[in-house]
Amino acid sequence: MTYPQPVVIDYINKNFIPVRYNIQANPDIKRKYRLLWAPTVIVLDSDGTDYHRFNGFLPPDEFIPQLEFGIAKMALEKRDLKAARTQFASVVEKYPKSDIAPEAQYWVGVVDFQITNDVNAEIQAWEKIIKSYPNSIWARKVSGSIPCEKE
Amino acid sequence: MLKNIFFSFTTLAIPFISPAFSDTKGASTAIQWEKEFDETIAKSKATGKPILLDVFMIG
Numbered sequence: 001m002t003y004p005q006p007v008v009i010d011y012i013n014k015n016f017i018p019v020r021y022n023i024q025a026n027p028d029i030k031r032k033y034r035l036l037w038a039p040t041v042i043v044l045d046s047d048g049t050d051y052h053r054f055n056g057f058l059p060p061d062e063f064i065p066q067l068e069f070g071i072a073k074m075a076l077e078k079r080d081l082k083a084a085r086t087q088f089a090s091v092v093e094k095y096p097k098s099d100i101a102p103e104a105q106y107w108v109g110v111v112d113f114q115i116t117n118d119v120n121a122e123i124q125a126w127e128k129i130i131k132s133y134p135n136s137i138w139a140r141k142v143s144g145s146i147p148c149e150k151e
Numbered sequence: 152m153l154k155n156i157f158f159s160f161t162t163l164a165i166p167f168i169s170p171a172f173s174d175t176k177g178a179s180t181a182i183q184w185e186k187e188f189d190e191t192i193a194k195s196k197a198t199g200k201p202i203l204l205d206v207f208m209i210g
Contacts, residue, residue: 012182016202017202021205030206039205039207042206046201047192048188074201
């Protein structure tokens with residue numbers, strides 16, 4: 001189980017306002033957040049708008065990166081590009097072996113492009129996916145956007 | 152004799168020494184789950200922290 005882990009307890013209490021519902025006893029929450037199954041974890045902002053979700057149980061070394069990724073997506077959607085950039089890069093740096101890391105690196109590239117309007121900044125970030133996560137779906141997604149090396 | 156005195160001292164002292172070396176200051180032993188959604192929203196607005204919504208089922 002993830003929640004009894006001290007590192008998870010400490011992380012959640014420090015960084016989130018946590019709330020918990022039984023899906024069977026709360027049809028309003030089920031409807032509002034279009035819930036299909038449990039367990040589901042969703043990152044919301046202070047208005048209750050959802051930004052990232054995942055299903056199923058995860059170990060702490062996957063669970064915490066997912067939550068940090070959710071905070072990054074929230075910053076991006078709120079157009080706080082500097083915070084989003086920092087947060088996505090932090091996911092990759094702190095949890096390079098997590099499943100969400102290559103996707104976070106993908107969004108680093110997107111944000112870099114949106115900040116600089118320079119496609120080379122995006123390509124540079126995406127090249128790191130090819131290099132560090134060559135077997136991920138994200139490497140396949142960006143491979144068509146990266147120019148072939150000159151011979 | 153000395154051995155017995157040392158043993159008695161350490162036995163008595165351990166309960167007082169241990170807290171001084173343990174890093175439990177401010178640490179929670181459980182997640183502080185909110186019970187009401189409106190209260191959760193209010194606390195999120197007040198602190199600036201995002202909300203973690205966990206949905207579970209029994210059985």
